[in-house]
Amino acid sequence: MTAVMDARTGEGAAQGHGAIRPDLRLVAEMVTPGSRVLDVGCGDGALLHHLVHERQVDGRGIELSMDGVRQCVSQGLSVIQGDAEADLADYPDDSFDFVVLSQTLQAMRDPRRVLLELVRIGRHAVVSLPNFGYWRVRMSLLWGGRMPVTKRLGYAWWETPNIHLCTIRDFLDLCADVGVRIDRTVILGRHDRPTRAHPALNNLIGEQGIFLLSRK
Amino acid sequence: MTASLPVRPGGGAIDTATLPGHRVELGRDTPMRLDCGVELGPFTVAYSTYGTLNAQRSNAVLVCHALTGDHYVAEQHPVTGKPGWWELMVGPGRPVDTDRFFVICANVLGGCMGTTGPAERDPATGRPYGLSFPVITIGDMVRAQALLLDHLGIGQLFCVIGGSMGGMQVLEWAASYPERVFAAIPIATAARHSAQNIAFHEVGRQAIMADPDWAAGNYLEKGLRPHRGLAVARMAAHITYLSEPALHRKFGRNLQNRQTVTYGFDADFQVESYLRHQGISFVERFDANSYLYITRAMDYFDLAAEHGGILANAFRHRGGPPPVRFCLVSFSSDWLFPTAESRAIVHALNAVAANVSFVEVETDKGHDAFLLDEPELHQVLRGFIEGCAEHRGLGRSDGREGPEGRR
Structure with missing residues (x-):
């Protein structure tokens, strides 16, 4: 599954070596160099390429779109075409050190089950997601009275693949419910800059969140 | 033809x-x-x-x-x-x-x-x-x-x-x-x-074995070649290597060097002529018994x-x-x-x-x-x-x- 906002913003399109979207760089920084990594919904392979070449991981990917898969395999990345929601079940427990799900959880039919699969397959999971509780999103709904269309959520309501949007607080609740531990949190505000505000404000000022997770 | x-x-x-x-x-x-x-x-x-x-x-x-x-x-x-x-x-x-x-x-x-x-x-x-x-x-x-x-x-x-x-x-x-x-x-x-692939192979093998020139597999010693059977086997198999859209794109219902159908069993259609050519040219380079053995190897896989x-x-x-x-x-x-x-x-x-x-x-x-x-x-x-x-x-x-x- 492609990181779903990319189609609109053009972000994440194949970039030169080293150049990588700031949020992907922060995801990559949560991954231990030299580890075994599965990138779920690896898109055109920008993150996977970075992980393999800059952090020397043994990297694999799953991607739904054929275009994405072809781009990945053509640059030597190990990527299979598949539907993560069905295919994750094939992998044995603890097959990977890290399983990465970047900007894709909200497009899953069953995010709760996917979350559990991530921490089953991987000893750690890295999940990044757009925050529907971000103040601009709230303002857009409050004052505009319409479903928000922002840079991060660049689709009209009738065409969006983001069928399970949540706020950071919702996500934390889900993790607590299903017994997933949050080992590290990075909140990105405007312009993909990490915020240093009080954690109580994360759900308001964070445009997206990146979480390092593991099984309790 | x-x-x-x-x-x-x-x-x-x-x-x-x-x-x-x-x-x-x-x-x-x-x-x-x-x-x-x-x-x-x-x-x-x-x-x-x-x-x-x-x-x-x-x-x-x-x-x-x-x-x-x-x-x-x-x-x-x-x-x-x-x-x-x-x-x-x-x-x-x-x-x-x-x-x-x-x-x-x-x-x-x-x-x-x-x-x-x-x-x-x-x-x-x-x-x-x-x-x-x-x-x-x-x-x-x-x-x-x-x-x-x-x-x-x-x-x-x-x-x-x-x-x-x-x-x-x-x-x-x-x-x-x-x-x-x-x-x-x-x-x-x-x-x-x-099962479908085994079935197609069986059609091919039966075509070979139904050719009297196959001679119960001893055609080489008798100076015979089961060319007709092997050609038919190849024709049937060749269809499975293509796709309906590709066949249609290539041949459609086009007629072979004629303006109208002949009300007979000549190769009226281009696709027939093409398949016949595939069958006939194949027998020049392939042995019928080899075809039996190798298709069997695939079936058993x-x-x-x-x-x-x-x-x-x-x-x-x-x-x-x-x-x-x-x-x-x-x-x-x-x-x-x-x-x-x-x-x-x-x-x-x-x-x-x-x-x-x-x-x-x-x-x-x-x-x-x-x-x-x-x-x-x-x-x-x-x-x-x-x-x-x-x-x-x-x-x-x-x-x-x-x-x-x-x-």
Whole structure:
């Protein structure tokens, strides 16, 4: 599954070596160099390429779109075409050190089950997601009275693949419910800059969140 | 063209001793034990090589051919005069780059282009084997190839690649000799032959055996050739290699050199004429008994059954993932080896956490697409092989853009 906002913003399109979207760089920084990594919904392979070449991981990917898969395999990345929601079940427990799900959880039919699969397959999971509780999103709904269309959520309501949007607080609740531990949190505000505000404000000022997770 | 197939009655006997390429006799000291229990030996393997083996002997690529293929993968075919069957994939600057890799392709066991098969003489009797040739399997073909590699002094292959039945051999290699395979590329193939595919093969075999010139398999001794039966077998099989959209695009309902139908059984339609041509030209280069034996080998192939019914176990290596990097390719319009078959292999490989890539190429050319000019296939395999070469310490082919850039 492609990181779903990319189609609109053009972000994440194949970039030169080293150049990588700031949020992907922060995801990559949560991954231990030299580890075994599965990138779920690896898109055109920008993150996977970075992980393999800059952090020397043994990297694999799953991607739904054929275009994405072809781009990945053509640059030597190990990527299979598949539907993560069905295919994750094939992998044995603890097959990977890290399983990465970047900007894709909200497009899953069953995010709760996917979350559990991530921490089953991987000893750690890295999940990044757009925050529907971000103040601009709230303002857009409050004052505009319409479903928000922002840079991060660049689709009209009738065409969006983001069928399970949540706020950071919702996500934390889900993790607590299903017994997933949050080992590290990075909140990105405007312009993909990490915020240093009080954690109580994360759900308001964070445009997206990146979480390092593991099984309790 | 008349209603029945105009085949030459006695033609098509190939004197394999005079064919170009290498030949080696194997299994002289220790015969090879076949899956059927027969000990075969000595036997001959005919093969071609391209490129140069490096000092570390680490750049060898084995190409496995399909049902009616042979080892003339990247050179003119000695019988038909046509270019090698995979010159688009194998050659200087091609994805399997003969400037970098030492490429080997051997005629399969049971074949009819120099490797021991039913058309060759049984050294014990001095007469053609015919139906006394033992039934062989994909596993037997691969064991014979492994003996060839021993003979060539190659411990580990950098890559083993093949489509269709060639892909079955690739899977068998990865399952039986994982430490001898660095990278495996099974294309348009399956881990087991489906009921539908067995059924098509049975039609072909029955067509051959229904030809009176088959003579209960003894046609060579009687100076006969079951050309009609073999041509019909090829015609039926050829349909399965194409797709309905491709046939329609190529021929539609167009008539062959005529304005109207003849109200008879001539080849009125272009598609009939095309199929007849496929059948007639095939018999010049292929042996009918070989066709029986090799189709049977494909029918018997079931990798999961060899491993307790669980395909993943075929690839499990010492309880963990295999040391092989896989790249599977399927074609969207291939109904003989549909994408679901490749996906089943991918699922099994995922279950043992293998290193695997998988691409379904969008095309309307059907099963034969692996042999044809499919830029996406070549682009994907170029990338995969390049990545593997880097991991294997064979370097990158920098400064080279591939055949398009070189010509």
